[in-house]
Amino acid sequence: xxxxxxxxxxxxxxxxxxxxxxxxxxxxxxxxxxxxxxxxxxxxxxxxxxxxxxxxxxxxxxxxxxxxxxxxxxxxxxxxxxxxxxxxxxxxxxxxxxxxxxxxxxxxxxxxxxxxxxxxxxxxxxxxxxxxxxxxxxxxxxxxxxxxxxxxxxxxxxxxxxxxxxxxxxxxxxxxxxxxxxxxxxxxxxxxxxxxxxxxxxxxxxxxxxxxxxxxxxxxxxxxxxxxxxxxxxxxxxxxxxxxxxxxxxxxxxxxxxxxxxxxxxxxxxxxxxxxxxxxxxxxxxxxxxxxxxxxxxxxxxxxxxxxxxxxxxxxxxxxxxxxxxxxxxxxxxxxxxxxxxxxxxxxxxxxxxxxxxxxxxxxxxxxxxxxxxxxxxxxxxx
Numbered sequence: 001x002x003x004x005x006x007x008x009x010x011x012x013x014x015x016x017x018x019x020x021x022x023x024x025x026x027x028x029x030x031x032x033x034x035x036x037x038x039x040x041x042x043x044x045x046x047x048x049x050x051x052x053x054x055x056x057x058x059x060x061x062x063x064x065x066x067x068x069x070x071x072x073x074x075x076x077x078x079x080x081x082x083x084x085x086x087x088x089x090x091x092x093x094x095x096x097x098x099x100x101x102x103x104x105x106x107x108x109x110x111x112x113x114x115x116x117x118x119x120x121x122x123x124x125x126x127x128x129x130x131x132x133x134x135x136x137x138x139x140x141x142x143x144x145x146x147x148x149x150x151x152x153x154x155x156x157x158x159x160x161x162x163x164x165x166x167x168x169x170x171x172x173x174x175x176x177x178x179x180x181x182x183x184x185x186x187x188x189x190x191x192x193x194x195x196x197x198x199x200x201x202x203x204x205x206x207x208x209x210x211x212x213x214x215x216x217x218x219x220x221x222x223x224x225x226x227x228x229x230x231x232x233x234x235x236x237x238x239x240x241x242x243x244x245x246x247x248x249x250x251x252x253x254x255x256x257x258x259x260x261x262x263x264x265x266x267x268x269x270x271x272x273x274x275x276x277x278x279x280x281x282x283x284x285x286x287x288x289x290x291x292x293x294x295x296x297x298x299x300x301x302x303x304x305x306x307x308x309x310x311x312x313x314x315x316x317x318x319x320x321x322x323x324x325x326x327x328x329x330x331x332x333x334x335x336x337x338x339x340x341x342x343x344x345x346x347x348x349x350x351x352x353x354x355x356x357x358x359x360x361x362x363x364x365x366x367x368x369x370x371x372x373x374x375x376x377x378x379x380x381x382x383x
Contacts, residue, residue: 002051002075008068009040009047009298010170015067016040018060020114023073027055034294035073037114038066041170042262044115044291045298053077063118109136112291116141138290171260178319182237186317187366188353191374193333197348199380215333217278220305222376223328224248224269224277225383227303230369232361233354234302236323242360245302247271251321252281253306254288263304263321264288264297274383305330315351325357326366328373 006016016038023035033049053075060072109117109124113136117124122144129136196218204212227234227248235244248270251263264287266272266280287293301321307330308316316329331351338347352373356366376383 001056002053002077003071004035004049004051004073004075005069006038006066006072007047007295007299009038009045009295010042010174013040013068013170015065016045018062018064018066018072019044019118020062021058022046023055023058025055025057029053029055029075039115040298042256042260043288043293043298044112046292046294048295049075051075051077109141110138110291112138113141115291117144120145174321175319178322181322182320182325183358184320184355185358185363185366186353186355187363187370188315188317188329188351189370189374190336190349190351191377192338192347192349193377194348196377196380197333211275213274213278216307217274217281218377218380219307219330220250220252220266220269220281221272221274221277221383222373222380223303223305224250224266224272225376226369226372228270229372230365232365233326233356233369235325235360236302237325237357237360238323242325247302249300249302251301251304251324252284253304254285257289261306262288262293262298263301263306264293265301267296267300274380303328308332315353317353318355320355320357325360327355329353329355 009016018036019039020037021035022037023029023033029035029049030052031049034046035049036047038045038047054077056074056076058073060066060070066072109129110131114124116122116138117127117136120141122141124136124141127136127140127144128134130140131137193215197215200213200215200218207213227250231244232242234248235242237243247268249265249267250269251265253261253263255261264284266277266284269277272280284293284297301324303324303326304321305328306316306318312332314334315331318327318329320327329352331353333348333350335346336349337344338349339345340347352370354366354370
């Protein structure tokens with residue numbers, strides 16, 4: 001028998017709200033199967049299974065607030081089969097609201113649609129989906145709210161201000177912990193990206209619009225390749241020890257429409273081609289803002305990159321996301337007067353910064369890492 005707890009889906013996550021079960025007693029699950037959708041304040045996250053087995057019982061209900069580490073599900077393995085009734089059993093330590101038991105069969109809907117329906121008090125069973133296969137979309141829920149569809153019982157807080165306050169509180173806790181525990185040091189360098197932008201433009205001219213590259217993909221790819229060469233910048237510091245990452249799971253900071261940031265990871269980013277990086281980056285940003293991120297994407301980052309260039313800032317000295325040991329900040333590409341071969345010329349440059357953990361690396365290592373990122377960006381055709 002395997003007890004499956006609610007995993008931590010962020011460095012300072014203490015609890016989450018169960019939005020939906022994707023399984024029921026008797027279902028067979030495999031590693032990577034989606035078990036449930038959980039609201040972590042910042043986003044609705046698909047919780048994946050790390051085990052294989054048969055669902056014996058569900059120990060929480062939709063709408064329950066569950067502490068990290070509390071058991072939410074039991075799996076029978078091998079020949080074990082002793083299926084419990086479909087009723088739920090709450091952990092006594094979890095402050096939970098009364099909520100209706102989840103029915104065995106639920107309407108197909110995107111995580112974002114389910115989250116919005118719960119917040120607005122919309123009964124998904126009363127809706128007709130317009131998505132693929134009749135799935136209910138976020139647009140369907142919004143339209144239903146405008147039409148005054150009968151609400152479902154016990155919705156989550158309807159006040160957006162409450163949610164924004166919770167998001168800011170979660171960010172405050174994480175950043176306070178970072179400044180308290182991590183001895184930061186900062187380095188930055190200006191990088192001439194004129195050649196990289198011209199190279200990318202030439203490639204895009206030969207592609208259909210939907211397959212064209214954006215500069216952010218080039219940045220992500222360069223950072224991932226450099227991090228693979230400098231393991232002291234790629235990993236986590238926990239329980240007094242540094243644990244280097246076996247791969248580069250690069251977190252990409254995404255601004256959420258409701259406020260706040262989330263940094264889901266592109267797994268094995270160092271092994272991806274530029275086209276694959278572009279595809280995964282686009283998909284990750286879309287799902288981060290609409291719902292549908294997986295638990296492994298928000299809990300396995302080994303390094304994070306943040307870019308505020310769209311806001312017009314020249315550079316950023318960021319705060320490391322614990323337990324990671326480094327963060328890369330990217331400013332806005334802008335034309336500057338620089339000296340090239342003894343002559344003043346106008347070049348497009350971007351400021352790249354490194355915030356790093358002095359318990360794991362020092363300025364010399366950080367400088368070499370930052371220089372490697374700059375070199376890669378200036379020679380994209382050699383990757």
